[in-house]
Amino acid sequence: MTVNAESSISVAGWRDLPAAQQPDYPDQDALRGVIEDLQGYPPLVFAGECDQLRERLGAVARGEAFLLQGGDCAEAFDQVGADQIRAKLKTLLQMSAVLTYAASVPVVKVGRIAGQYSKPRSKPVETRDGVTLPSYRGDSVNGPEFTAEARTPDPERLRRMYHASAATLNLVRGFTTGGYADLRQVHAWNQDFVRTSASGQRYEVLAREIDRALSFMQACGADPAEFHSVEFYASHEALLLDYEAALTRVDSRSGKLYDVSGHMVWVGERTRQLDGAHIEFVSGIRNPLGVKLGPSTTVEEALTLIDRLDPEREPGRLTFITRMGADRIRDRLPDLVEKVTASGAQVAWVCDPMHGNTFEAASGHKTRRFDDVLDEVKGFFEVHHGLGTHPGGIHVELTGDDVTECVGGGNEIFVDDLHQRYETACDPRLNRSQSLDLAFLVAEMYRAQ
Numbered sequence: 474m475t476v477n478a479e480s481s482i483s484v485a486g487w488r489d490l491p492a493a494q495q496p497d498y499p500d501q502d503a504l505r506g507v508i509e510d511l512q513g514y515p516p517l518v519f520a521g522e523c524d525q526l527r528e529r530l531g532a533v534a535r536g537e538a539f540l541l542q543g544g545d546c547a548e549a550f551d552q553v554g555a556d557q558i559r560a561k562l563k564t565l566l567q568m569s570a571v572l573t574y575a576a577s578v579p580v581v582k583v584g585r586i587a588g589q590y591s592k593p594r595s596k597p598v599e600t601r602d603g604v605t606l607p608s609y610r611g612d613s614v615n616g617p618e619f620t621a622e623a624r625t626p627d628p629e630r631l632r633r634m635y636h637a638s639a640a641t642l643n644l645v646r647g648f649t650t651g652g653y654a655d656l657r658q659v660h661a662w663n664q665d666f667v668r669t670s671a672s673g674q675r676y677e678v679l680a681r682e683i684d685r686a687l688s689f690m691q692a693c694g695a696d697p698a699e700f701h702s703v704e705f706y707a708s709h710e711a712l713l714l715d716y717e718a719a720l721t722r723v724d725s726r727s728g729k730l731y732d733v734s735g736h737m738v739w740v741g742e743r744t745r746q747l748d749g750a751h752i753e754f755v756s757g758i759r760n761p762l763g764v765k766l767g768p769s770t771t772v773e774e775a776l777t778l779i780d781r782l783d784p785e786r787e788p789g790r791l792t793f794i795t796r797m798g799a800d801r802i803r804d805r806l807p808d809l810v811e812k813v814t815a816s817g818a819q820v821a822w823v824c825d826p827m828h829g830n831t832f833e834a835a836s837g838h839k840t841r842r843f844d845d846v847l848d849e850v851k852g853f854f855e856v857h858h859g860l861g862t863h864p865g866g867i868h869v870e871l872t873g874d875d876v877t878e879c880v881g882g883g884n885e886i887f888v889d890d891l892h893q894r895y896e897t898a899c900d901p902r903l904n905r906s907q908s909l910d911l912a913f914l915v916a917e918m919y920r921a922q
């Protein structure tokens with residue numbers, strides 16, 4: 474890889490276009506200094522890994538695999554610890570084991586991890602007791618504390634994001650290849666969950682079937698390498714374009730540009746304007762791309778996004794992550810899927826059942842109901858079943874910790890419990906038990922089809 478893509482093949486076109494949701498840095502010289510440094514830092518991921526993920530997502534688009542994408546709403550610098558990273562990974566591995574069995578296809582595992590530090594916000598400022606300050610935009614931009622100092626965008630935080638992402642990826646690579654992800658161990662954790670969770674009985678049949686399948690494999694002497702390590706990829710929202718551009722490099726093998734800040738990047742619902750900087754930027758990189766599609770998305774927008782981002786119609790290049798809301802998915806999704814499919818494009822369709830289902834509880838906590846999350850996934854499966862298309866996966870905000878941020882689930886959390894462990898830096902996440910509930914329930918849906 475050569476450094477600084479902007480001096481060779483260009484991704485610089487985005488600079489002439491309006492870029493939504495960018496921080497207003499008071500010190501532009503400091504920003505330039507950090508960006509120059511970042512341009513010289515080593516890649517966090519390799520182009521070949523991005524290509525491999527694109528191939529895996531190609532299988533999702535063709536209906537031969539399922540995508541499990543999940544992790545924090547917003548990673549935080551003070552949460553880059555072994556325990557937190559291990560707990561997230563453990564939860565994703567447990568979910569993936571259940572889904573693999575139920576779907577009988579490979580599950581492509583992608584974390585919202587090692588780079589998910591930047592948040593688009595509905596409002597640029599926040600007012601408390603008559604004091605107005607810039608909104609918190611993620612640890613890569615400013616601090617969550619409500620003081621003028623913390624809320625002032627600081628470019629040094631971009632450097633911290635790079636180092637936090639590198640440390641996280643390093644540990645994730647160790648965990649996923651160094652024995653921690655052994656399928657028998659993951660299955661034992663799931664059995665433990667089934668035994669101890671309030672809703673566990675419901676999942677006993679499935680857990681027993683998985684147990685028998687594993688025992689059968691063992692009796693046959695089958696012990697494939699895939700049982701002992703997993704492929705795991707990192708993704709985040711490509712929001713801060715100065716950072717993403719600084720980490721965009723020319724791949725020496727192909728001469729093409731890759732954003733080496735993560736394997737997959739996505740463009741969010743608030744920044745996917747067709748004439749905006751974000752779509753222009755990602756159109757120039759070879760990473761597999763996601764685009765979030767909310768309930769206002771028109772068929773024309775979806776088709777234009779395909780023309781811009783996947784002109785070669787390459788399965789795996791583009792994933793549409795729909796986030797309609799439980800009450801709208803059955804209305805809004807069918808037309809999009811039908812017309813996109815009729816156009817001949819082979820995108821992967823993935824359901825984010827979180828972002829269309831947020832509401833504010835009387836206590837002031839932003840929350841989501843587990844039942845709405847589940848209902849949106851159900852609607853997603855129903856729509857695809859009705860059209861004969863592939864429900865390609867789920868994209869979920871979750872943590873491995875026992876937080877109390879979303880209400881409902883097997884070990885029911887009530888609105889009055891929210892204050893107990895409400896720790897998210899931005900939006901509410903499913904906790905470990907709710908995440909596993911979701912995996913078992915999605916597995917049941919898959920089998921019902």
Ligand SMILES: O=C[C@H](O)[C@H](O)COP(=O)(O)O
Nearest residue numbers: 546592593594595596899900
């Ligand atoms: O995670 C997504 C967005 O950043 C988040 O939903 C925005 O939340 P806000 O409406 O509180 O700004």
Ligand SMILES: C=C(OP(=O)(O)O)C(=O)O
Nearest residue numbers: 593741742743765796828
């Ligand atoms: C901001 C996010 O989602 P959306 O763009 O769908 O609102 C997110 O996934 O963090």
